[in-house]
Amino acid sequence: xxxxxLSIATLAFAAxxxxxxxxxxxxxxxxxxxxxxxxxxxxxQFTEETGIGVEIQSFPFRDLLQTIEVRGSxxxxxxxxxxxxxxxxxxxxxxxxxxxxxxxxxxxxLEEIWAPATVDAGSxxxxxxxxxxxxxxxxxxxxxxxxxAAEIQDPSSEESGRITWExxxxxxxxxxxxxxGIWGMVFDQISRYYQLQxxxxxxxxxxxxxxxxxxxxxxxxxxxxxxxxxxxxxLFNTWNIAPKGIAPGxxxxxxxxxxxxxxxxxxxxxxxFQEAGIDFGMALHPYFEGGTPVTGTNSWHIGIWGHTNRAxxxxxxxxxxxASPEVALDYTEKHGQLPxxxxxxxxxxISPKYNNMPKAGMxxxxxxxxxxxxxxxxxxxxxxxxxIVNNSFEDIRNGGDPATVMGEAEQRIQSAxxxxx
Amino acid sequence: xxxxxxxxxxxxxxxxxxxxxxxxxxxxxxxWESLFVTGFGPAGxxxxxxxxxxxxxxxxxxxxxSVKATxxxxxIINPVQIALALGLALLLQRxxxxxxxxxxxxxxxxxxxxxxxxxxxxxxxxxxxGLINGMLDVIGVSxxxxxxxxxxAIWAIVLIATWKGVAFWMLFLLAGLEDIPKSLYEAxxxxxxxxxxxxxxxxxxxxxxxxLFVLVADTAANFVLIVPMIILTQGGPRQTTNVxxxxxxxSGFIFQDFGRSMAIVTLLTAIxxxxxxxxxxxxxxxxxxxx
Numbered sequence: 001x002x003x004x005x006l007s008i009a010t011l012a013f014a015a016x017x018x019x020x021x022x023x024x025x026x027x028x029x030x031x032x033x034x035x036x037x038x039x040x041x042x043x044x045q046f047t048e049e050t051g052i053g054v055e056i057q058s059f060p061f062r063d064l065l066q067t068i069e070v071r072g073s074x075x076x077x078x079x080x081x082x083x084x085x086x087x088x089x090x091x092x093x094x095x096x097x098x099x100x101x102x103x104x105x106x107x108x109x110l111e112e113i114w115a116p117a118t119v120d121a122g123s124x125x126x127x128x129x130x131x132x133x134x135x136x137x138x139x140x141x142x143x144x145x146x147x148x149a150a151e152i153q154d155p156s157s158e159e160s161g162r163i164t165w166e167x168x169x170x171x172x173x174x175x176x177x178x179x180x181g182i183w184g185m186v187f188d189q190i191s192r193y194y195q196l197q198x199x200x201x202x203x204x205x206x207x208x209x210x211x212x213x214x215x216x217x218x219x220x221x222x223x224x225x226x227x228x229x230x231x232x233x234x235l236f237n238t239w240n241i242a243p244k245g246i247a248p249g250x251x252x253x254x255x256x257x258x259x260x261x262x263x264x265x266x267x268x269x270x271x272x273f274q275e276a277g278i279d280f281g282m283a284l285h286p287y288f289e290g291g292t293p294v295t296g297t298n299s300w301h302i303g304i305w306g307h308t309n310r311a312x313x314x315x316x317x318x319x320x321x322x323a324s325p326e327v328a329l330d331y332t333e334k335h336g337q338l339p340x341x342x343x344x345x346x347x348x349x350i351s352p353k354y355n356n357m358p359k360a361g362m363x364x365x366x367x368x369x370x371x372x373x374x375x376x377x378x379x380x381x382x383x384x385x386x387x388i389v390n391n392s393f394e395d396i397r398n399g400g401d402p403a404t405v406m407g408e409a410e411q412r413i414q415s416a417x418x419x420x421x
Numbered sequence: 422x423x424x425x426x427x428x429x430x431x432x433x434x435x436x437x438x439x440x441x442x443x444x445x446x447x448x449x450x451x452x453w454e455s456l457f458v459t460g461f462g463p464a465g466x467x468x469x470x471x472x473x474x475x476x477x478x479x480x481x482x483x484x485x486x487s488v489k490a491t492x493x494x495x496x497i498i499n500p501v502q503i504a505l506a507l508g509l510a511l512l513l514q515r516x517x518x519x520x521x522x523x524x525x526x527x528x529x530x531x532x533x534x535x536x537x538x539x540x541x542x543x544x545x546x547x548x549x550x551g552l553i554n555g556m557l558d559v560i561g562v563s564x565x566x567x568x569x570x571x572x573x574a575i576w577a578i579v580l581i582a583t584w585k586g587v588a589f590w591m592l593f594l595l596a597g598l599e600d601i602p603k604s605l606y607e608a609x610x611x612x613x614x615x616x617x618x619x620x621x622x623x624x625x626x627x628x629x630x631x632x633l634f635v636l637v638a639d640t641a642a643n644f645v646l647i648v649p650m651i652i653l654t655q656g657g658p659r660q661t662t663n664v665x666x667x668x669x670x671x672s673g674f675i676f677q678d679f680g681r682s683m684a685i686v687t688l689l690t691a692i693x694x695x696x697x698x699x700x701x702x703x704x705x706x707x708x709x710x711x712x
Contacts, residue, residue, distance in 0.1 A: 066674060066675075069674065069675075069677055070674075073677070073679075094461045095461055095677075181549070243549050244548055244549070244566065244569050245547055245548035245549050245566070245567075245568070245569050246547070246549060380461060383675065383676060383677070384675075384676050387671070387675055387676070391655060391656070391657055394655075394657055394658070395657055395658050395659050397569075398566070398569045398570070398571070398657070398658040398659075399570075399571075399658075400571075400658065400659050405659070408482070411482070412483055415477070415481065416676060416678070419458065419459070419460045419461055419678065420460070420461050
């Protein structure tokens with residue numbers, strides 16, 4: 001929360017000084033704060049090779065999105081390229097916040113350079129808008145000590161033994177000890193669509209948006225979504241096996257402190273859990289009995305800023321950062337992120353160092369990304385969709401009736417989508 | 422002679438210019454922008470839609486929930502803050518040995534920025550590991566959900582805003598109390614009035630103007646209170662803290678629907694002015710009554 005308030009201050013500062021990059025001739029690159037360290041040497045190399053100066057401007061996650069909106073509203077031409085969250089590609093494309101990359105990639109076989117699912121995520125309307133920098137995946141972590149104490153077997157990392165949500169709930173009930181503050185399970189990105197889309201998708205409910213991306217009518221209240229949201233309600237309000245009142249970002253700390261049996265979360269947590277000294281294992285992501293295994297995926301892409309008048313130079317930078325195998329290998333190593341580039345994916349597959357922890361977690365994540373990953377809803381109204389769905393999940397966690405909450409969410413999103421039709 | 426008549430206006434001009442630029446212009450700008458919508462579909466772009474944004478608002482249940490949340494917050498927070506500010510001012514008016522130190526202690530929250538106060542209160546009100554539930558546990562009260570409860574979230578917001586704001590409003594009331602001539606208290610004491618009598622017949626009538634100012638300023642400030650909503654509740658649970666100002670912020674800065682956002686701001690401005698007009702009408706000076 002402290003980070004959040006500082007973030008608001010950062011955002012206010014950014015909004016007040018929209019032209020602070022105009023003082024130099026450098027091309028501005030708007031990135032997430034986490035990417036500064038691994039990308040800086042490569043940006044410097046790009047400058048060396050091309051003579052194009054680049055100024056990296058970094059922001060925390062939410063501030064990055066809001067800064068892009070503020071700079072977009074001001075039609076600021078002092079930005080060259082931006083980080084693009086994968087599901088926002090259609091929204092940015094439709095609203096002119098990014099320019100198509102297609103002409104700069106003419107003749108290239110995109111699926112040879114990047115994993116097909118990430119090519120899809122960076123495309124809209126049949127062309128590439130923002131190539132992927134990296135990818136993401138979700139796995140199941142478990143606390144060996146807590147599972148042993150409750151006489152529960154470790155979940156499997158083999159497809160044939162993938163644990164179901166139903167089994168996980170029964171086990172989590174045995175682990176939960178409210179007196180000691182021990183919880184059966186917790187989600188990493190709690191009440192966020194990125195993580196929770198896996199529930200309705202696994203129950204056959206779909207992404208929540210129609211194929212043309214312009215309607216949610218009946219899509220958030222179908223049987224699959226109702227099963228998933230009722231399940232989410234029960235975790236916190238009926239079975240009481242997961243905690244209320246903690247935010248995404250705090251849940252990993254709870255698992256690292258040894259207070260949670262199962263942690264459904266991103267593969268990037270491995271190092272932090274190892275540093276915490278907790279005895280943990282990793283397994284395949286749960287699914288609903290009779291349903292399909294589904295996991296969240298996609299991550300950050302880079303696009304040419306829609307209002308820049310230096311598109312050619314920006315495109316060179318975007319290509320250099322996303323399509324160079326050297327950058328992809330290094331970014332995966334340093335940032336611990338799942339790669340989108342095929343060269344880095346191949347490296348994970350064949351390099352012996354990915355056989356041992358913590359890097360072994362990357363193999364599991366690569367398996368999920370290749371076999372169970374589902375792209376988030378494709379809609380130009382994703383900003384509105386995600387905000388309202390996230391709030392609805394949070395309302396359900398706090399005890400709201402799933403049918404009422406999702407019915408209202410449907411109405412609100414449907415109304416917000418009118419501007420895109 | 423003629424030029425003398427214009428001198429006061431010349432002195433007033435900078436202030437009037439500021440008023441027009443920073444008060445009236447934004448209000449008219451909001452009204453103007455509320456008549457447009459920016460679409461992204463095949464027939465996209467910015468287009469004039471007249472009062473359509475208002476029509477959509479009146480048909481939107483989210484807007485009416487925001488009106489309700491704003492009304493509830495206004496009805497609770499303003500009387501609570503003013504009653505506490507007045508009570509504190511009366512207590513701290515007394516002359517005693519350490520009164521300066523005690524006054525300073527009460528003024529401390531003014532020095533804490535609202536976002537920081539909000540973050541700290543958010544940690545204390547955490548239903549799982551928060552300090553407040555820890556204290557309630559000591560006295561045998563079961564843990565409370567606070568910000569995660571539809572029934573309690575608005576009260577938690579009132580608590581945070583009051584902790585932060587009450588000392589600020591108390592300062593004005595304290596200044597108003599210090600302005601009341603001591604001779605009046607002595608006179609009424611001679612007439613045999615007790616503490617309540619002094620409050621009823623001297624303090625309250627002579628504090629009326631200060632109280633009216635505090636009431637109007639506090640009401641206006643609370644109509645635009647959104648920091649705790651941005652940081653802690655995002656308008657939830659179930660939109661119970663989704664006040665009009667937060668809904669306008671969300672429409673404008675998250676959904677980029679500036680037409681809707683400006684329509685809400687226009688209505689909120691109208692509501693604020695109406696409430697303040699009512700307060701002035703009911704509590705303002707009545708000829709002869711205060712004399």
